[in-house]
């Protein structure tokens with residue numbers, strides 16, 4: 001059975017820039033993915049929200065399987081079409097009572113992907129609630145021109161890597177909260193304004209966001225690798241990524257975490273040597 005979005009949800013995605021909630025994983029599958037992440041934390045003593053924050057699908061085998069999950073891809077296909085690549089993934093963890101928040105921003109501001117056929121599937125690995133800091137969006141903001149961003153105040157608890165935020169005030173009265181049950185997901189457009197408040201609950205909040213692109217999308221800058229997960233790549237704009245054979249393979253971790261700002265990935269011989277075409281989805 002397919003998990004394609006209904007016509008009303010596709011219309012909502014086009015009009016408002018999001019679809020939510022969308023079924024994705026069973027509660028058991030969500031618990032299994034969570035356990036893969038938390039088991040890694042227990043074994044390594046490391047903080048997953050830092051160590052596998054970026055492209056975790058190349059670091060943990062369970063996440064590599066997750067990016068090919070048929071139900072997730074069916075829903076993504078409804079908005080991107082049949083050819084789908086994973087350009088990135090991000091793990092967002094907010095601990096109980098954590099002041100960390102995600103400032104209002106547009107992903108398009110700093111990803112450098114064009115055109116905007118780019119959608120994030122944010123999968124709730126614990127339920128995502130108003131109390132624990134569910135994500136919020138401004139419906140329709142994906143149709144606004146690209147907006148200016150600025151650095152957040154030094155010492156602020158903004159979780160974004162770039163420590164940036166929208167340069168103007170947001171009318172939060174317009175915001176829609178993405179309340180999700182464990183295993184449900186939201187889909188959001190790369191240009192939609194979004195953010196999330198701190199976790200005021202006694203439990204953890206954890207979401208895994210997979211960044212899907214259509215193969216005709218191009219990357220400005222140097223983060224240009226991606227993994228084909230469904231259909232065909234007729235363009236070759238992204239360097240293929242290595243296929244992990246085990247959790248935290250040191251060579252693959254080096255591939256993912258090499259500092260940005262150097263050579264484009266496609267032109268970097270060390271990364272090119274590591275890259276192999278991923279098996280078709």
Ligand SMILES: O=C(O)CCC(=O)C(=O)O
Pocket residue numbers: 090092102107120122133134135194195196207209
């Ligand atoms: O997890 C959050 O609260 C924010 C996630 C986010 O900014 C994103 O997935 O683009």
